[in-house]
Amino acid sequence: MQHPLAGLTRHNLATELTAGVTLLAIAIPLNIGYAQIANLPPTAGLYALIVPTIVYALAVSSRQVVASPDAAAAALVASSLGGLATAGSAGYATLALAQAIICGVMFALLAVFKLGFLANFLSKPILVGFVGGLALDIAVSQVAKMLGVKIDSGGEFPEKLVGLVSGLGTLNPWSLALSACAVAVLVVGRRISRVVPWALVVLVLARLAVVLAGLDSRGVAVLGEVPAGPPALTWPVLDWSLWLALIPSALALTLVTTAEGLLVSRSYAEKHGYPFNANRDLLAFGLANVAAGAQGSFAVGSSTSRTAAMDQAGSRTQLPALVLAAGTLLLLLFGTALLADIPSPAIGAIVGVAIVPLLGVREFIELWRQDRFEFGVGAACFLVTLLVGSIAGILVAFVLALVNLAKRAASPAIDVLESSGDPGESLLEDAPAGSTTAPGVIVIRLAAPLFFANGAVFTAAAKHAITAAGPARVHHLVVDMEAVTDVDVTGAEAFAALKHWLVTHDVSLSFSRVRPTTLPRLSLLGVLSTEAVYPTNRAAIAKLGAERPGQASSP
Known part of the structure; x- marks a missing residue:
């Protein structure tokens, strides 16, 4: 003192x-x-x-x-x-x-x-x-x-x-x-x-x-x-x-x-x-x-x-x-x-x-x-x-x-990257130029905690990314969790609805760059269960693209 x-x-x-x-x-x-x-x-x-x-x-x-x-x-x-x-x-x-x-x-x-x-x-x-x-x-x-x-x-x-x-x-x-x-x-x-x-x-x-x-x-x-x-x-x-x-x-x-x-x-x-x-x-x-x-x-x-x-x-x-x-x-x-x-x-x-x-x-x-x-x-x-x-x-x-x-939290930055194999093709106009992923894989990143104000916005963005690319062309969805520092019950429920929708459309779900401090919370609310958690790198995403839907590997 x-x-x-x-x-x-x-x-x-x-x-x-x-x-x-x-x-x-x-x-x-x-x-x-x-x-x-x-x-x-x-x-x-x-x-x-x-x-x-x-x-x-x-x-x-x-x-x-x-x-x-x-x-x-x-x-x-x-x-x-x-x-x-x-x-x-x-x-x-x-x-x-x-x-x-x-x-x-x-x-x-x-x-x-x-x-x-x-x-x-x-x-x-x-x-x-x-x-x-x-x-x-x-x-x-x-x-x-x-x-x-x-x-x-x-x-x-x-x-x-x-x-x-x-x-x-x-x-x-x-x-x-x-x-x-x-x-x-x-x-x-x-x-x-x-x-x-x-x-x-x-x-x-x-x-x-x-x-x-x-x-x-x-x-x-x-x-x-x-x-x-x-x-x-x-x-x-x-x-x-x-x-x-x-x-x-x-x-x-x-x-x-x-x-x-x-x-x-x-x-x-x-x-x-x-x-x-x-x-x-x-x-x-x-x-x-x-x-x-x-x-x-x-x-x-x-x-x-x-x-x-x-x-x-x-x-x-x-x-x-x-x-x-x-x-x-x-x-x-x-x-x-x-x-x-x-x-x-x-x-x-x-x-x-x-x-x-x-x-x-x-x-x-x-x-x-x-x-x-x-x-x-x-x-x-x-x-x-x-x-x-x-x-x-x-x-x-x-x-x-x-x-x-709430107004600002309800409109978080959501980055979506996808590729059908053509270099430079991206789903959103604001995606980084030249950003691509493995064929059949979409990567989505929420730059905010997942909670009641943005849960529906995030799930809608994920669904839109898949349907716009054509469900037949998308087999895997990877959620980049680096910026997700927390999740509440309402956000978890919105994510559960997204998971159900992915199952009905034969799209597997994986996570990347999950913060260790948020893992217990994500598991408790059921956001993480048996899905794969991947590090974010091209090899992991390419591996996902080579797998058949529904056969996601463990990290």
């Missing part, structure tokens, strides 16, 4: 500490914004930067991934808890704690049983659609905040959109001006230098504007008093019915974080050549989420943007995360008074600019150009997530993933 600060040396200590200060400047304003997205107090976002961050940094195998609530997770928390409790109430906050703990348990189970592969079902189009739907829902709330328009942030997207449009008459010009300046600083500043923490610059300048110009007395909403002090140990007390009601949303959070978190961990580990352990990273997410639920925060995932910022800053260890935790604790102990006058439009601008890449506009354009079906999968997931809800979105995501998988 590698040391949590592996890679730290006296030569890069200054770089890592500087990166930690940069991370602190980035994370504090964003986490305050994410807490507001989740309809939780600012302290919920700040508490996530202390104990959960320390626990994750000490347990994870990745040297760079930053753990934190993010915009998509915060939106999922809000949409899933809104129907169970009133946003901003004590009961709502308790549900958020319980949800984080359930996420932690699920992460731990994924790690223990090595089930992280389940996240692979969330393909790129599904993730783009799901996160994009959540991002657009967030965008409406942040635009309302930037304009000074009050809407029901706990409602569904159509309700928020109607509330925003109908409330434009109550727009606050000071809020609009402040948020416009904030967006300009963030966008232009990023082009000037990506090293400068522009979000922190915006918060400082916006706070000065509120204090010096008295904007709070002119209708500009401010953050308000933030309780001082470190996070306290707590535990959510709920009825079992509410714990059960939180499971679907916790599962959605867990799977999305698993897919994104492991992808980010693996990519940076490969980029910089250090070891990566997926199960250990899942366990680290589990411990961080339990810690979040036990000390007043909400669900924690991986932050792609902050991880990228740390990589650009030259960080290659988890020391910046520890600096972040220490700096946030000092802020909560001695500096909460500085947060009270931060204007909500500025926070909305920071979060709004941060989530623009999550809308997935470029990704959708690329999907449209590359694969229309995959584009449709992403678009369907986007619309369901946006219009119906996050839980429905993740359910549709899994259904679409299975449909996509």
Whole structure:
């Protein structure tokens, strides 16, 4: 087990500490914004930067991934808890704690049983659609905040959109001006230098504007008093019915974080050549989420943007995360008074600019150009997530993933070679040019496992190959099993029907290149019985062509 600060040396200590200060400047304003997205107090976002961050940094195998609530997770928390409790109430906050703990348990189970592969079902189009739907829902709330328009942030997207449009008459010009300046600083500043923490610059300048110009007395909403002090140990007390009601949303959070978190961990580990352990990273997410639920925060995932910022800053260890935790604790102990006058439009601008890449506009354009079906999968997931809800979105995501998988598995590559003795003659146009077999022999190769989605397709291809060549000319069928790594009951039944059809047409059956690891399974399901198993070479096939039908030899 590698040391949590592996890679730290006296030569890069200054770089890592500087990166930690940069991370602190980035994370504090964003986490305050994410807490507001989740309809939780600012302290919920700040508490996530202390104990959960320390626990994750000490347990994870990745040297760079930053753990934190993010915009998509915060939106999922809000949409899933809104129907169970009133946003901003004590009961709502308790549900958020319980949800984080359930996420932690699920992460731990994924790690223990090595089930992280389940996240692979969330393909790129599904993730783009799901996160994009959540991002657009967030965008409406942040635009309302930037304009000074009050809407029901706990409602569904159509309700928020109607509330925003109908409330434009109550727009606050000071809020609009402040948020416009904030967006300009963030966008232009990023082009000037990506090293400068522009979000922190915006918060400082916006706070000065509120204090010096008295904007709070002119209708500009401010953050308000933030309780001082470190996070306290707590535990959510709920009825079992509410714990059960939180499971679907916790599962959605867990799977999305698993897919994104492991992808980010693996990519940076490969980029910089250090070891990566997926199960250990899942366990680290589990411990961080339990810690979040036990000390007043909400669900924690991986932050792609902050991880990228740390990589650009030259960080290659988890020391910046520890600096972040220490700096946030000092802020909560001695500096909460500085947060009270931060204007909500500025926070909305920071979060709004941060989530623009999550809308997935470029990704959708690329999907449209590359694969229309995959584009449709992403678009369907986007619309369901946006219009119906996050839980429905993740359910549709899994259904679409299975449909996509079945669609591709139902059309496997099937190579068929046959010859009546004329060199170069092949049955299928896509067969390799010049490929021939012995007279009277057809070789067929399935480039996939044999299972319910392709069993009928394979048997139909084999029958077509024989009938197209003329049953009187075909005496032997050889099935090349090199690419068949598994077989299920339905696939075996389809193969049994093919064997019966071959007998009625006086065609013998043989196998070649059967994987030793699949032999027991093939025998158990009756795919292999007394038929011959041949190595794939011209001599064996020529031997088959010289034999009379029904007299296949043993290998």
